[in-house]
Amino acid sequence: MIFGPRYASRFRGYWKTDSESRLLAVVESALRDVPFYAQRYKGIRITSAADFKAAFSTIDKDVVLGDYEAFTSTAIDRSRYDECTTGGTSGKPLRLLLPRDRYVHEYAALHRMWSKVGYRFSPRAVVRNERIVGRDFIINPILREYVFDGFRSSEEYLERIYEVMKHRNIGFYHGYTSNAHEFARFLLRRGLDHSFLKAFITTSENFYPHQKAVFDALPGVKHMNFYGHSEKLVLAEYCSASGLYHFHQQYGFCELLDEFDRDVVSIGEVGEIVGSTLYNVGMPLLRYRTGDYARYAGVGQCAHCGHQGMSATEILGRWAGDRVYNADGSYVTTTALNLHSDLYARIAGLQYVQSQPGELLVRVIPGSGYDSSVAERLRAVVAAKMASATSVSVEEVRELEKSANGKFLLSISRRDKVAS
Ligand SMILES: [Zn+2]
Incomplete structure (x- = not known):
């Protein structure tokens, strides 16, 4: 595999990740090397996720914006981290240090999740926020992506995407939910042969019932919608068999909390999605309020897909796709x-x-x-x-x-x- 042996072992071991022990390792290094936590929780001992939840209060973007350096570990080699800026949906940009090798973790998790709709690292058509100038698409050979312009929505351009996908036998369409919905509507409207198409993988925007109806109307084409965010703490997938979003504790430690940092425990109650990193020791965000919300559906095993853990019936994002x-x-x-x-x-x-x-x-x-x-x-x-x-x-x-x-x-x- 082009991502190397660490990716391969992450991919294979993904579902078995012991998120609690990873969390405790990150917390331990944060208490030792990250000034914000070292000062705030001086002398504290954390030996379980329950200890962690009891001792740590939540933080949010404003807290991190207020003191970027205090969240940066004093023990890391800065050359192994990228400084990234996330912006857009919350008005104020957030600077974040992310490990250079984050792709090992990120893609192992995404590919594992997408494998549920048949994805096996095959080529994907990607239609997100790229503007392609002077041609119809570009190819990213490393990720096997055919990247199309996410801003062109004319009938001619949809035809072009269709022709390229069909001609090159590209079985996966990965994009913003609204773009994929437009493309699915186009296929239905034109009655086109879509036997090459295996699945839609959609993300980054609220997902509405009228869109689900369109995806469901394409026989033989699976659909996976998933939730992620730029701070890369929480990942959830939409399981169409159960109609629930399943949170991946293997990706990040995730909680649904009310405004007083208490767990949401009643089915149907809405809580804020709060995430803690399991990997980023360079700039660990712990109990970070994402600004996104979800409607709690309980903890347990999904009867349809076997997922174990917390689920939600709905995700109410800042990403509302205005x-x-x-x-x-x-x-x-x-x-x-x-x-x-x-x-x-x-x-x-x-x-x-x-x-x-x-x-x-x-x-x-x-x-x-x-x-x-x-x-x-x-x-x-x-x-x-x-x-x-x-x-x-x-x-x-x-x-x-x-x-x-x-x-x-x-x-x-x-x-x-x-x-x-
Ligand atoms: Zn399920």
Whole structure:
């Protein structure tokens, strides 16, 4: 395998991962080497997950943003870590140190999960937030990905994706839920032969019943929807046989908590998804509130797929897939506008405001290093993801608008909803 022996052993041993002992190892090194935890929990002894839950209080993005260095281990070799910035859905960017070898863990987990719908490291069509310029797709030979433009949604482009997949016998479509839903609708509408297609693997947006009905209408094509997030602490898969999301404790230590850090225990109750890393000793986020919520469905074994552990009936994400519209009614989701670039390092907050299709205002709270050239680059990056006729402008503000209940809104629409 191109990912090497560590990947292979992670892949084989994935379901047997002893998450509690991994968690305890990370906690032990955090208490020793990470200033935030070392100071806060001085002298404490943790010998079980229950000890850990009793002693550690939750943290959130604001806590980490407040003191990045305090969350960084003093004992690591920094050259073995990448500094990544996550942004988009929560307005303020978060800098994170992630181990260079995270792919060993990440892909072993993803491939293990996807194997439930027949995935065996075969080629995938990937349709997410990539903008492909000057051609229809690019190939990533290492990951065996055919990467298509996630922003082109014309009938011609859907035909092109279809032709490439059919011609090259690509059995898996992996993308944002809304993109995959569009493609599935296209197949049904046109009555096309899709015998080469084995499964849709979807992620990153809320998943709605009307979308499930479309995926279910394609005979012989499986569907897996999964939940993950950029801090890489929690992974959950949607099991279509049971209609439940199953959380993978092998990937990260996951809890569903109320606002007082108590476990949600009643079926049907909504709790915040709280994750703890099992691998990232360089910058360990422990009991980290993700800002995403799930409706608790209990702990136990799934009668359909055998999954063991916590499940939820619904995931209510920040990733809600808000849309911003071009003048012709085509749209881009705010998830897709997520800008993984150094731009995030220079802004302290971001919000999209739309008063009519074809016009988009980007509100920005300037951060350090922000100047007019950053504003122009930001404008150009967003504009490149919208249709060329769409006008994009940037406005500097001191604070962002919130909803009546105080929640942050990544996008604000000043008009009636566009029918879709
Ligand atoms: Zn199941």
